Amino acid sequence: MSPADDYTALASSPASAAILTALVTSGPQSRVSLARKLGLSSAAVTKSARPLIDAGYLSELDATERTGPGAGRPASPLTVRADREFFVGVKLTGDELIGVVCDLTAKIRAVAHRPLPSAAVDDVLAEITALTGELLDGPDDYRGRTRRLGLAVSGDVDRASGLVRYSPFLRWHNVLLGKLAAAATGLVVTVENDVKALTTAEHWFGEGAGADSFALVTVGQGIGCGLVVNGRPVSGSHGVAGEIGHLSVDAAGPDCHCGGRGCVEAIAGTSAIVAAAGTGGIDDAVARARAGDPTVTAVFARAGEAIGLGIAAVANLVGPAHIVVSGEGLSAYDLFEPHIRAGFERQAFGAAADCPLSIRPLPFEEWARGAAAVSIQSRLVPLG
Amino acid sequence: MSPADDYTALASSPASAAILTALVTSGPQSRVSLARKLGLSSAAVTKSARPLIDAGYLSELDATERTGPGAGRPASPLTVRADREFFVGVKLTGDELIGVVCDLTAKIRAVAHRPLPSAAVDDVLAEITALTGELLDGPDDYRGRTRRLGLAVSGDVDRASGLVRYSPFLRWHNVLLGKLAAAATGLVVTVENDVKALTTAEHWFGEGAGADSFALVTVGQGIGCGLVVNGRPVSGSHGVAGEIGHLSVDAAGPDCHCGGRGCVEAIAGTSAIVAAAGTGGIDDAVARARAGDPTVTAVFARAGEAIGLGIAAVANLVGPAHIVVSGEGLSAYDLFEPHIRAGFERQAFGAAADCPLSIRPLPFEEWARGAAAVSIQSRLVPLG
DNA sequence: AATCAATACTTGACGAAGTTAATTAATACT
């Protein structure tokens, strides 16, 4: 395999893309079960898998697990060789870089943080390069088996061109981050919106693995949502999608900076909670709520319910198979969770209420893992 | 072409399906422009189009329109031969059947109505057969060129198997309508949910033609919504999708029969309007509002705004390229329209507000046309 | 132990559906 192949996806045909996707999202499987699941002949699986095995990306598992009713040749399931290649993922925030090294199954192998004293493009590129070096040239030497870097940025990002159209926290406009970072690091770079990246990670490697439709809701400063429908991410024709934070759930609710009224974010965003609780900061609000202050407890209850209503709206409109709720705001998980569920259950229509809801806090490295997941995906299959 | 071919789709390959879809949704085009748009070689278009021309489904237009800068061989655009085949569409309501004959471009050629004195399955089948006969064996003799019948039913429908799982107005449970109607009429039958059928019609033959994502909102007894995302209809993993009527937009709003509170439908559904206006019926309410009764005018204003908020939720979450608002409720179009727009514009986030909104009343035959559109689609391309 | 049935996988011939490159067709401009 020539170095130039690093720039193209590993899968050269629809079949091999489907095989890689199924193995990554659903774990080791025999060729026959892959064929059944993907609607292919087993001959096609054999043929498509061969070059992937030869290149070291797949391998055969020992035929320990018997599948059938006993008789017959045992299957030798195919599996992804996790340590065949490594990927760097970096999440950019306004004041910090969070970096991880992941293997092919998006398992985090190394973590590093780095403050970001300046948001000037050149400074950020220098810090990305330094962080990448720190991760790759550290005690475990990943350098030789790492060709790709994923970046996750909040804001308006064009993944195909690696362009950051607008990023509020970095105050960037139209920065060709992909090309610049590729030049600075010598790696193949993908750039994606942070929520979409996290959605990809959960859809491929997390609880949403293999689901045909899936939603990820992030709770924090803002309330965001990534959507996967019919197996494909939703981007929105006008560049807007998943704006769950600006659904209006209360006609008498507070005005929102977006011009709307009663937005979920204007009730349940971090600053809205702080304002409503009349406390100094979110940590203070959490502490007072945990101490039992009824005013502040009510603020969290109202916020949780608003989020639940927003999630119910997602369930009613697109009907995802699974919804994961997460984000830095869920460090106060215990204060939110029952009210999110209450709001959801009240407003989810009919069978939409059957949609399983996973509500859990999210380690901050997960955002960087999301960036790596996009990079892994781009390595395995064309586009996304 | 043997009779058995009537059961399979006309398109035998992805390329021919793409060509038919493009010609139906975007009108006559040269082979070269089709190739560019679809990412195919022009040789592939030539080859795929040939059998469709031979079978009489496509034909070449006279090269009247010049395309290029003047020089060069003029294009002879391909076009769908609308009268090659006809399709019957029937919409089933609780007390009436509405039937149409459409040509291949979904243009309505004939219309017929028929009361439905009984909702017993056998009686409905007899009426469908009679209506179909009336349409096909009438003054224009469509019988010889019609092989397919589309049925549209409100409720829970499995298109693939032609099963009506549950239909509230007909009080049906698990009726294999597709097989039964095929046996009764001798036609190839498709069965689809009425809102989805109407969405298909607008997405293929109406204002949403060719859009990658599209939403149709119906206003009437209930408030419904059909969604197309990434070019494919959204069905919902748990069978629920597009339930815009049960988004909660007012925390202090009325309780809804669904168990929720402040649902769009509980504010803007026909019976909610009648109840809030304190009038005898919807016609009465419309009359009083048109006469300037401030109470009733306010009821319509509030209803319109609630619908607008629901539409904004769709725009914020999935970002369709175009939204069509229609339905029998929009016979009172003038009372709703400005308030729908006001609600939408207030709550649409950022670029979502750029989404064009078409608000217009809908002739009742359009529902039957929707049923025919599904049938046409099933004739042209596999699945949907 | 030998055979058989069951299941997994591989192989090679074939076919469907696309590609590229060369050719033919039809027009406008000089």
Add this chain to the structure above:
DNA sequence: AGTATTAATTAACTTCGTCAAGTATTGATT
């Protein structure tokens, strides 16, 4: 008339799948 330009077709080839036949590896039966 000759040439540039664009459209469409044709023929040779490539790719990627299927099908059908065979091989591989096990448990059960005789």
